[in-house]
Amino acid sequence: MEGERGVPNYELQVSFSTPQAIHEMGFVQFEENQVLSFLAPAQSSHQISQPLNAATNSNSTNSTAMGFGHNDQVGTLDPKLVNDENCASNANDGNNNSWWRSSASDKTKVKVRRKLREPRFCFQTRSDVDVLDDGYKWRKYGQKVVKNSLHPRSYYRCTHNNCRVKKRVERLSEDCRMVITTYEGRHNHSPCDDSNSSEHECFTSF
DNA sequence: CGGATTTGACCAGCGC
DNA sequence: GCGCTGGTCAAATCCG
Numbered sequence: 001m002e003g004e005r006g007v008p009n010y011e012l013q014v015s016f017s018t019p020q021a022i023h024e025m026g027f028v029q030f031e032e033n034q035v036l037s038f039l040a041p042a043q044s045s046h047q048i049s050q051p052l053n054a055a056t057n058s059n060s061t062n063s064t065a066m067g068f069g070h071n072d073q074v075g076t077l078d079p080k081l082v083n084d085e086n087c088a089s090n091a092n093d094g095n096n097n098s099w100w101r102s103s104a105s106d107k108t109k110v111k112v113r114r115k116l117r118e119p120r121f122c123f124q125t126r127s128d129v130d131v132l133d134d135g136y137k138w139r140k141y142g143q144k145v146v147k148n149s150l151h152p153r154s155y156y157r158c159t160h161n162n163c164r165v166k167k168r169v170e171r172l173s174e175d176c177r178m179v180i181t182t183y184e185g186r187h188n189h190s191p192c193d194d195s196n197s198s199e200h201e202c203f204t205s206f
Numbered sequence: 207c208g209g210a211t212t213t214g215a216c217c218a219g220c221g222c
Numbered sequence: 223g224c225g226c227t228g229g230t231c232a233a234a235t236c237c238g
Contacts, residue, residue, distance in 0.1 A: 139209090139210065139211085140210075140211055140212080141211090142212090142213085143211090143212070143213075159210095
């Protein structure tokens with residue numbers, strides 16, 4: 001399903017929380033109240049780096065990958081979530097690499113899991129494929145029909161060891177070609193080279 | 207056969 | 223307290 005590595009024709013909308021930049025670039029506000037996005041010209045996806053620099057020059061340039069460092073959350077999160085992250089991130093760091101599937105089925109771990117919230121970043125893309133080739137390898141671990149959406153939401157995790165980055169992918173009900181990708185967390189590794197496409201160059205430049 | 211995906215069940219959080 | 227919803231788990235299934 002994740003499969004089609006072919007020639008996706010992305011039209012990128014990257015979500016930021018810098019209203020100024022959004023305004024200047026003619027960004028379009030995205031559904032999550034504090035998450036904003038811009039629309040890059042179709043078939044010229046690489047131009048994304050330009051607005052990205054403008055929007056992210058204050059931080060994240062040393063980010064190893066599109067992990068959107070903790071500093072990058074720039075208000076895309078509601079205070080509660082931020083609070084949770086602050087509380088939970090320490091406990092999260094340095095865990096073993098199989099924190100989500102540790103056969104331990106004790107409820108306490110589940111509880112802890114629920115509290116963990118990483119910085120989130122939203123993309124809105126126009127694409128025929130659900131999963132953008134961002135250079136990372138993802139494993140699908142769930143799919144859910146969400147309310148007010150005609151399309152199911154898919155849940156992915158980065159397959160790299162010790163990397164807990166997750167992403168959600170869903171299509172807009174109003175426009176089934178629009179794909180909303182929400183990244184959660186930060187990659188602690190470089191993108192894998194299993195893709196020779198250049199798309200992930202622009203993604204990883206975040 | 208091993209890894210990836212699907213899918214139903216379970217659970218926590220939230221609003222009423 | 224209860225029901226709804228989103229997020230995750232894990233067994234079953236699929237696929238290369």
